[in-house]
Amino acid sequence: MAEPRTLEQTLPVHGQGLVGTPWWGMLCVIATEGVLFAYLIFSYAYLATQGPAAHWPPTGGPPSLAIAIPATIVLLASSGTAEWGKRAARARRVLTARLAYGLTIILGLLFIALSMKEWSDKPFGLNENSYSSIYFLLTGTHLTHVAAGIVALVVALVWSLQGRIHAGHEQHRTLVTLYWHFIDAVWLFVFATIYLGPRLA
Amino acid sequence: MSTAYDDAATQLGRAHSAEPVDQREPASPIPAEIAQTLELAWAEAAGLKGWLGSVDHKVIGIRYLVTAFAFLVIGGLEALTMRVQLAGPNSDLLSPEQYNQLFSMHGVTMIFLYALPILSGFSNYLWPLMLGNRDMAFPRLNALSYWLFLAAGAFLYVSFPLGAAPNSGWFDYVPQASAEFNPGPNIDVYCAGLIFLGISTTVGSANFIVTLLRMRAPGMSINRLPIIVWGTLTASVANLFAIPAVSLACLMLFMDRNLGTHFFEIGGGGQPLLWQHLFWMFGHPWVYAIVLPAMGMVSDALPVHCRRPLVGYTLVAMATVATMVVGFGVWVHHMFATGLPTLAMSFFSAASFVIAIPSAISVFAWIATIGTGRARITTPFLFFTSVILLFVIGGVSGVMTASLALDWQLTDTYFVVAHLHYVLIGINLFAVVGAIYHWFPKMTGRMMDERTGKWIFALMFSGFNIAFLPMHLLGLLGMPRRVYTYGAGMGFSGTNLVITIGAFLFALALLWFFIEIARARVSGRFAGPNPWDGPTLEWATTSPPPVYNFGIIPLVASRHPLWEERLDESNSDRSLFAEGFLLDRDKETIAVTPLDGEPDVILKMPCDSWLPAALALALLVLFGGMLLMSPWIGGVGLLGVLVILALWFQPHSAPADEEEVRVYG
Numbered sequence: 001m002a003e004p005r006t007l008e009q010t011l012p013v014h015g016q017g018l019v020g021t022p023w024w025g026m027l028c029v030i031a032t033e034g035v036l037f038a039y040l041i042f043s044y045a046y047l048a049t050q051g052p053a054a055h056w057p058p059t060g061g062p063p064s065l066a067i068a069i070p071a072t073i074v075l076l077a078s079s080g081t082a083e084w085g086k087r088a089a090r091a092r093r094v095l096t097a098r099l100a101y102g103l104t105i106i107l108g109l110l111f112i113a114l115s116m117k118e119w120s121d122k123p124f125g126l127n128e129n130s131y132s133s134i135y136f137l138l139t140g141t142h143l144t145h146v147a148a149g150i151v152a153l154v155v156a157l158v159w160s161l162q163g164r165i166h167a168g169h170e171q172h173r174t175l176v177t178l179y180w181h182f183i184d185a186v187w188l189f190v191f192a193t194i195y196l197g198p199r200l201a
Numbered sequence: 202m203s204t205a206y207d208d209a210a211t212q213l214g215r216a217h218s219a220e221p222v223d224q225r226e227p228a229s230p231i232p233a234e235i236a237q238t239l240e241l242a243w244a245e246a247a248g249l250k251g252w253l254g255s256v257d258h259k260v261i262g263i264r265y266l267v268t269a270f271a272f273l274v275i276g277g278l279e280a281l282t283m284r285v286q287l288a289g290p291n292s293d294l295l296s297p298e299q300y301n302q303l304f305s306m307h308g309v310t311m312i313f314l315y316a317l318p319i320l321s322g323f324s325n326y327l328w329p330l331m332l333g334n335r336d337m338a339f340p341r342l343n344a345l346s347y348w349l350f351l352a353a354g355a356f357l358y359v360s361f362p363l364g365a366a367p368n369s370g371w372f373d374y375v376p377q378a379s380a381e382f383n384p385g386p387n388i389d390v391y392c393a394g395l396i397f398l399g400i401s402t403t404v405g406s407a408n409f410i411v412t413l414l415r416m417r418a419p420g421m422s423i424n425r426l427p428i429i430v431w432g433t434l435t436a437s438v439a440n441l442f443a444i445p446a447v448s449l450a451c452l453m454l455f456m457d458r459n460l461g462t463h464f465f466e467i468g469g470g471g472q473p474l475l476w477q478h479l480f481w482m483f484g485h486p487w488v489y490a491i492v493l494p495a496m497g498m499v500s501d502a503l504p505v506h507c508r509r510p511l512v513g514y515t516l517v518a519m520a521t522v523a524t525m526v527v528g529f530g531v532w533v534h535h536m537f538a539t540g541l542p543t544l545a546m547s548f549f550s551a552a553s554f555v556i557a558i559p560s561a562i563s564v565f566a567w568i569a570t571i572g573t574g575r576a577r578i579t580t581p582f583l584f585f586t587s588v589i590l591l592f593v594i595g596g597v598s599g600v601m602t603a604s605l606a607l608d609w610q611l612t613d614t615y616f617v618v619a620h621l622h623y624v625l626i627g628i629n630l631f632a633v634v635g636a637i638y639h640w641f642p643k644m645t646g647r648m649m650d651e652r653t654g655k656w657i658f659a660l661m662f663s664g665f666n667i668a669f670l671p672m673h674l675l676g677l678l679g680m681p682r683r684v685y686t687y688g689a690g691m692g693f694s695g696t697n698l699v700i701t702i703g704a705f706l707f708a709l710a711l712l713w714f715f716i717e718i719a720r721a722r723v724s725g726r727f728a729g730p731n732p733w734d735g736p737t738l739e740w741a742t743t744s745p746p747p748v749y750n751f752g753i754i755p756l757v758a759s760r761h762p763l764w765e766e767r768l769d770e771s772n773s774d775r776s777l778f779a780e781g782f783l784l785d786r787d788k789e790t791i792a793v794t795p796l797d798g799e800p801d802v803i804l805k806m807p808c809d810s811w812l813p814a815a816l817a818l819a820l821l822v823l824f825g826g827m828l829l830m831s832p833w834i835g836g837v838g839l840l841g842v843l844v845i846l847a848l849w850f851q852p853h854s855a856p857a858d859e860e861e862v863r864v865y866g
């Protein structure tokens with residue numbers, strides 16, 4: 001007779017990484033946000049080449065690299081620390097992991113501070129011309145993402161300190177780290193667009 | 202051929218009877234001993250929480266349907282008002298400004314608040330049932346996307362009572378829409394509202410994609426998916442890639458209008474055409490997103506009424522995907538009249554012709570299905586065949602405008618209005634009404650009336666053609682679109698009167714259809730599990746299905762699990778319903794590997810929750826703050842969003858990493 005039975009065989013519950021569903025959801029988020037940046041960069045290129053401006057950027061030469069390069073290094077380093085934290089946690093070295101994520105947050109804040117400095121050094125404001133508009137929109141959108149990533153990292157760190165995230169919650173760490181890598185990768189495109197583009201043209 | 206099959210067919214014609222149409226037991230049994238435990242695990246929360254917090258995909262699907270129909274009625278009333286105004290020459294019922302707002306809101310409502318959400322409603326309801334699983338991948342996200350849709354829809358209408366609704370058409374071209382020429386709040390509402398709605402569509406699309414990849418029954422491999430799944434999947438992927446374009450364009454326009462930026466304004470080095478590029482990069486894929494799932498519904502449901510499988514399944518599935526791929530390459534055809542370089546335009550013109558090919562494949566597949574099947578002339582059948590006819594008319598007039606020379610002549614005339622209504626109403630609305638007739642028995646357990654159904658069809662079909670066929674003529678005569686009136690001596694008067702009469706007949710048919718829904722809901726004949734004798738999994742369970750859809754997760758062995766006997770693929774395996782995964786320890790279900798559909802993880806599903814509705818509310822506050830340019834209100838909204846997100850993602854006390862598998866049989 002047919003009846004409910006329990007088998008010997010087991011399956012993971014929720015699963016980690018590719019086996020769980022959240023990983024795939026995060027990929028969708030990354031895809032759609034990556035495309036958002038592609039449209040932003042398209043708009044930048046369109047305004048540069050199809051707009052009425054005779055020079056691009058209309059005022060002065062290409063933007064200085066003095067702050068941008070250090071900021072880029074800081075952000076890339078933060079990807080390294082985030083990855084370090086994830087691996088340490090996987091190896092159950094909780095303290096190292098917390099330290100690494102703490103460092104990531106600090107580097108992220110440093111990046112924001114450097115960007116703010118760069119913004120305030122600009123001789124123009126948001127509504128000067130099409131260049132200033134797209135410059136602030138592109139970098140601002142990226143900064144918003146950095147800020148969102150920092151909030152996520154802080155929340156995760158607090159949960160870890162409270163003991164609410166433990167070794168079993170690998171998914172949380174995997175996802176924030178993945179998102180953080182994404183934000184850094186996007187920066188490289190933003191950087192290339194704003195700082196290298198005018199130098200090549 | 203099996204007898205139960207033909208019995209069900211003749212039964213439909215019989216007069217009202219107390220017996221259900223299909224008296225068989227559901228193919229997927231729910232033995233009493235497991236029904237009880239599952240009922241307990243899956244029961245909705247009590248009271249208001251169960252209502253506001255429901256995460257059941259069937260409840261959410263029906264909410265989508267009802268809300269989208271409500272927007273159809275609103276948009277329809279706007280259209281009728283316009284038609285009254287245009288019924289005769291020099292009419293002054295509406296001022297030019299009022300007319301602008303009406304056609305803009307009509308377009309926005311129909312395109313954004315009716316046409317896609319209604320299809321999301323069907324997909325939400327049907328996907329897990331068709332895929333043989335118990336829910337979508339992210340049930341709370343699903344609820345969120347519904348509440349956001351509702352909130353964004355209401356948001357787009359906030360300024361309507363003030364007489365300041367969006368008024369630059371549904372594609373809102375600058376410079377018309379810039380602050381200089383359009384200083385009121387009208388366009389700000391449009392911009393903020395579309396960004397808001399975009400969030401809803403994006404989370405919904407992500408949910409469909411992950412659901413497809415993971416939430417299927419074991420054995421439901423990708424060559425067995427119903428076509429509506431292909432359609433919605435393609436549309437969802439397209440949405441993920443297309444929506445950022447319009448959100449960005451709207452954000453830029455909002456900033457141009459309120460913060461003095463210069464994205465679109467020549468004076469400051471901006472470029473108005475950038476709006477058109479961004480809008481149509483989004484807009485064209487979107488147009489496919491609102492027809493492909495509808496075509497999928499026809500591809501799945503029409504064969505049931507022809508009593509044979511769809512002809513050319515693989516071709517149709519591939520054509521669905523191909524349409525979208527090419528669809529991303531044709532946005533510029535909306536801009537032929539803007540003075541782009543000829544070479545570029547020729548390329549896009551060619552792409553627009555090419556796109557006719559995959560669409561034609563579906564049409565031929567449908568015709569072949571009807572031709573080689575044994576059609577039952579039911580109401581859904583009538584609606585679905587009319588889709589084919591209207592599609593051909595709309596398609597031909599569409600291909601005509603893909604030609605540069607003709608487009609220059611016809612753009613911005615009533616020819617275009619005729620074309621877009623043939624496509625949108627023809628493929629979307631007629632398919633939707635047919636699909637309601639087809640799946641209503643599954644959703645409610647009751648049949649809609651066949652006799653009145655045929656009358657409704659006749660009225661709707663003739664009303665539609667009386668209203669929209671003459672518009673082609675008006676266009677050729679040179680009547681421009683978006684004009685609030687015309688002179689008496691221009692030769693437009695008689696035709697316009699006919700169009701208005703047709704519009705009212707069409708609206709009457711819709712009204713009757715809604716009345717029929719209400720009537721069938723309370724007194725329709727009982728359906729039984731599979732009244733149309735369909736082949737796919739949604740017909741394997743009871744009508745309406747239990748909250749958990751399937752007591753035992755089916756094991757799928759073919760594309761038509763319920764027709765295996767009949768199609769007599771004797772050498773192939775049979776799908777299993779009476780034994781399989783049970784998963785009765787909690788509110789849980791199974792997920793499978795993306796490609797082969799091998800079960801690989803047990804998922805504990807979330808219970809009813811306040812979070813989705815609360816998050817939608819917080820976002821509403823955030824966007825309200827944006828509209829009012831108030832950092833305080835916006836800040837409160839943002840804070841709310843962050844807090845709710847933190848609650849949403851908070852780690853649940855991890856259950857065991859592994860669980861033993863429970864099976865039945």
Ligand code: HEM
Binds near residue numbers: 277371618630708
């Ligand atoms: C009762 C049925 C309907 C009637 C009588 C109707 C009538 C009209 C009229 C009079 C216009 C304005 C033409 C102009 O002045 O340029 C219009 C525009 C439009 N309609 Fe409909 N319509 C109906 C249903 C629909 C449906 C179901 C959809 C979409 C699913 C739709 C989509 C549109 C769009 C996108 C526009 C263009 C708006 C714009 O110019 O920005 N309509 N319709």
